[in-house]
Amino acid sequence: MTSADPILDIRNIEVVYNNTIQVLRGLSLSVPRGAIVALLGSNGAGKSTTLKAISRLLELEKGELNSGEILFDGQSVKGDKPHELVRRGLFHVMEGRRVFEDLTVEENLTAATYADDLIEAKKRFELVYEYFPRLYERRDGLAGYLSGGEQQMLAIGRALIANPKIILLDEPSLGLSPLFTEEIFSIIARINNEQGTSMLLVEQNAAMAFAVSDYGYIMETGKIVLDGPTDVLTNDADVQEFYLGMGGHGEEENKSFRDVKHYKRRKRWLS
C-alpha cells in the first residue's frame, strides 16, 4: 500500500537467525497513519520475525537484519535500542501476552510507564481501566492469576500506557475463546478509532483480522505474496480457500472431506 507519509515503511528486509537460517527474504510493507493493517500467513511464514525486526527485539534472539530498511515515522530504526523505539512511539505487544506474572495488574501497567513521561503515563491508567473495566476490578491481583483473555487485555493496556503512535500486535487472539477474541478485537478497533493509534496486526484468525483492518498483506516463506484493501482480499478466491476456510470455488462443489486433496490445487501466487 502506498501512502504519502506512512507511519511505518518496510523496504526489502532480510532477516537471518544465527547466521544460518534465513527467515525473511525481501519483505516490504507499509502502514499508513491511523490505519489498521493486517499481516496474515501460516505458521513459520515469518510474521513474528517481521514484528521483532521492526521493534528490534530480534537482537535478543540472535537474529540479524541483513539488508533492507525499516522506517518508523520517517526515520530508520537501525540506530535505536528496543526501549528507545518504545519512547519514540512504537510499541510491540508480543505473542503469548507476556505479562509479568508475579507483578500485580497495576504494577504491570507501572512497568510500562518507563516508555513515557511518568506523570503523563500515570494519567492514562484511567484510560486503560475505562477500556478494560475488568482490569480495574483485579488491579491488585497478581497478573499470573488472570485468565488468558484478561492477560491479553493487560498486554494491550500496557501499550496504551505508553501512548504509542503505532502498536504492533502479535496474535491477540492466541488461545482465546471466540467470545474473548471478539471483545478484544472490538476494543482494538475502538482504540484505533478514538486514539488514532496505527496498528500492524499479525493474525492467524483471518476473518477477525479482516473485520477490523483497512488493508491486508499475506506472507508466505518470508515474503509478501498478496496484498490489497481488505474488501478486495476478502473476495479473492485463494484467500477465501486458504485463509477464510470457505472451500474451493468452482471446481468441485460440495466435496466431502474424503475428497479434499490440497496438493491438487496449487496456490495461484506460487509460481
Place this chain on the structure above:
Amino acid sequence: MDWLFFSEIGLAGLGSGGLYALTGLALVLIYKATRVVNMAIGEILMLGAYVFMGFSAGLALPIWASIILAILVTGLVGGVVERAIIRPMLGESAISIFMITIGLGSVLIGVVEIIWGANPQRLIEFMPKDPIFILDAYLSPKVGYAFLIAAIVVGLFLIIFRTWRGGVALRATAGDQAAAYSMGINVPKVFSSVWVLTSMIAAGAGILVGSIGGISPDMGVYGLSVLVVVIVGGLDSLLGALIAGILVGLIETYAGAYLGGEFKMLATFMLLVVVLVIRPYGLFGTHEIERL
C-alpha cells in the same frame, strides 16, 4: 543457665546476622533483577576488603577516603564485569550466567593473590574501641557498629523498594527480559546498575566483615553462608534476607558457643534443610505461579 552469657552471645549473633543480611541484600537484588544467583558475591566482598586495605594501609590514605574509594572501585569492577562478561549473555539461560559467576569467583581470588599475596592479613582498626554495654551485657564495639551500619543500609533499601518505581522495573526485568525491553525499560541499564550497586554493597560488607575477623583470599567462603541466608529467607525477598540473616547469625553463634565451633556450619545447614522441607521457596520467597 547464665543469662548474661546468653544475652552476650545473642548480641554477638545479632551482629554477625546484620552482616549476613547486608551481604544477602546484594545477592537478593541481583537475583530480583536478573534471576541469577551471583556465586561470586563472596569474592566481590573479599575484593572490596582488599581494595580498602590497599588504600588505607598501602597508600596510607585517611580511613574515610579509603572506605569511599574501596566502595567506588569495587562498584566499578562490578560494572566492568557486567559489561564485559554478563551483558553478552543477555537472553541466555540463567544457569549459564550462574556458571560464569562461579568462574568469576575463582578469577577474583587469583587476582587478589597476585596483587596482595595469599596470606591472611589484618585491616587497620578504624571503629571506636570503647566497649558497648547494653544493660549489663558486653558487646564488642566492632560487631555493634557493624550491625548498626548494616541495619541502616538494609532498612533504607527496604523502604526504597516499597515506594520507588525502579523496584517494579527490576522485577519486570527479572520476570521477562524481552517483555520488559519491549515496554521501554532499559534492560541493559538495569543489569549494569544492579551489578554496580550490589558490588558496592558487597564491598561495604567486606570492609565490615574484614575489620572484625581479618581478611584472606579465601574469605569468599563467607558467600556460602550468605547463600544459606538468602535461600532460607527467599531468594527474591529483601525482608527475607534481613530476617533470615539475623536468624542464621543467632543460630550460628549459639551453636558455636554452647556446642562448640564445629557445630556452627552444622546448625546453619540443618536450618536450611528444615526450611526447604517446610517452605521450598524460603520464608518470604515468591511461589512460582502455575496457570492451568
